[in-house]
Amino acid sequence: MQDKPVDKDDILKELSELHELDYNYSDGRILGSMCTEAHPFAKEVYCKFLDTNLGDPGLFKGTKRIEDEVIQSIGEILSLDVAYGNIVTGGTEANLMAIRAARNHARKYKGIVDGEIIIPESAHFSFKKAADMLNLKIVEAELDENYKIDVDSLKKVISDKTVAIVAIAGTTELGLIDPIEEISKIAFDNNIYFHVDAAFGGFSIPFLKQRGYDLPTFDFSLPGVCSVTVDPHKMGLAPIPAGGIIFRKEEYLEVMAVDSPYLTVKTQSTIVGTRLGASSAATYAIMNYFGKEGYADLAQDLMKNTQYLYDGLLEIGYDVICKPELNILAFNHPDIETNEFAEKLEKLGWKVSVAKCPVSIRVVLMNHIKKTHIKELLEDLKDLF
Ligand SMILES: Cc1ncc(COP(=O)(O)O)c(C=O)c1O
Structure with missing residues (x-):
């Protein structure tokens, strides 16, 4: 300077x-x-909301409503009637929130202290960051000959320390969808938190299915699925940064809540404090425009x-x-x-x-x-x- x-x-x-x-x-x-x-329209809207701060939603009630509506709309695409979650900076932060929710939930309701997460070899490296920050051990499930999670290998690594199972809908390297329906059943039967990383596929699989593409089910219509990452800044054509984390139940946000004394709300569940309302507004704009x-x-x-x-x-x-x-x-x-x-x-x-x-x-x-x-x-x- x-x-x-x-x-x-x-x-x-x-x-x-x-x-x-x-x-x-x-x-x-x-x-x-x-x-x-x-998309140019999303960029235009983004600029109009640059000063909004969703870290203090009581001051930006309108923009908070926009975020809630975006979460609700993404939830609807993912077969969820009432959705909870946030528009965050990207897939990394969305995955971090999901794993934090899973860890805190398992700690509170099952007393698990030294938890483990099961991820496929094909998982994005953001899970390594999440495990490191949250003090969790990573256990890898092997891939089958088609580069998807080998379900038998996954079953073998489940233990009484497992706090979450992760599967991918649109792998980073090959764009493949794991056998999520089968894994959902395993997670549900074993009462284990199941997170689906659809950072890439979330904005295309539901629409391709509508057009007759034969793709597997990956969303909240499967009872075991607890949360899904879907990034508007990838296939959603929203400006960076815009990731999305959608939870099935409010309690997953509640187990992450910390007191936020000087703000207009009593608690905060997101990782980031001061955060962009512009991402939510731009995502709202492009989702409705498209x-x-x-x-x-x-x-x-x-x-x-x-x-x-x-x-x-x-x-x-x-x-x-x-x-x-x-x-x-x-x-x-x-x-x-x-x-x-x-x-x-x-x-x-x-x-x-x-x-x-x-x-x-x-x-x-x-x-x-x-x-x-x-x-x-x-x-x-x-x-x-
Ligand atoms: C499947 C998947 N999850 C998560 C991420 C991380 O997303 P971001 O780079 O927006 O943090 C990526 C990024 O490519 C991804 O492909």
């Missing part, structure tokens, strides 16, 4: 120069991001693009890891080692992402990747043979 004030134009010039170093979604070259450019039909169109278009890339890859001889369930594809060149393959693509200007399990190039076909970009990618991939 300078001692004396700097002219606005100079500041803006400097910021623009730095901003120029960023990649743009609109170039269609960012292949591995689960976020995309937010409607279920708009999201169904979007999800279906992205699935068509995914299929187009899938067919193209097979045609030119690439090894595709699995048939896509959502708009994520992972593949390898038959003769080039994956990291070397990634470097070649980077040199051609593609911003790629390498998956760990299995090691492969991973493309998330978000809204910024248009058919023309896929054609260009396929041309470049053809030339690598």
